[in-house]
Amino acid sequence: MKQYPQLILGLLCLVINAVAPFSADPRQVVVVTVETTTTTWTTTTLQVTALSPASSTTLAGSSPLVSETSSGNGDFEGTFLDLHNNERAEHGASNLTWSNTLAMIAQSWANNCTDTHSGGKFRLEGLPLGENIAAGTENYSIPDVMNDFIDGPSEKFNYNPLAPADSHWTQIVWKATSELGCGVATCLLFEPPFDGQEALFYVCEYFPPGNIEGKFDANVQP
């Protein structure tokens, strides 16, 4: 797989970022054990989208073998922010700001290389996080990811306000969400469609979380 300058630069930036964010953010970040996840998830009635984009319709197996990471880079952060905020502006939602705390969490989960959701493992101010994930091989870029999240088959154009369903897109435009942080890792994924190829595994965390049952009307403006 081809390595890109921004990914390598991101790796360097991550080291710098790794020291500060958790201590700089006065809010307490709680890492919940995987065991308690399911219970917590059910009782909060929060739903975080568990969809994969078209390019990775099947969840892939995990391998921490290859772990090359990127986050905290200006282009990385700016591109994710712009593409989120441009979409939000079209749906009456104010701009998100970048959170280094969320980016750290996203990066740590991306590094796990499971191509699955973190399933309530991370909490901020007592709440789970909203989370969008995507994986793709080779040149799977941030615009590709955002395009899958927004224009994918189960996303914006499939949204029915009369029967609201969660999607990557609904989290992106969710009005009450104000902070975003993303990370990406290069992973060796074994399940189809990857079948042992290296892929870029992207994770974006959102706070406060979106996709809350019963709150779609107030938060998602078609």
Ligand SMILES: *[C@@H]1O[C@H](CO)[C@@H](O)[C@H](O)[C@H]1NC(C)=O
């Ligand atoms: C919102 O974000 C967009 C895209 O990043 C930017 O162009 C715009 O200036 C921002 N608006 C405000 C009010 O900050």
Ligand SMILES: *[C@@H]1O[C@H](CO)[C@@H](O)[C@H](O)[C@H]1NC(C)=O
């Ligand atoms: C990575 O995932 C594995 C399998 O789900 C889990 O046991 C492990 O605790 C995770 N590690 C981190 C750092 O999240």
Ligand SMILES: *[C@@H]1O[C@H](CO)[C@@H](O)[C@H](O)[C@H]1NC(C)=O
């Ligand atoms: C990925 O990008 C490189 C460099 O631009 C290009 O040579 C290669 O063909 C691309 N691969 C795919 C699968 O598009």
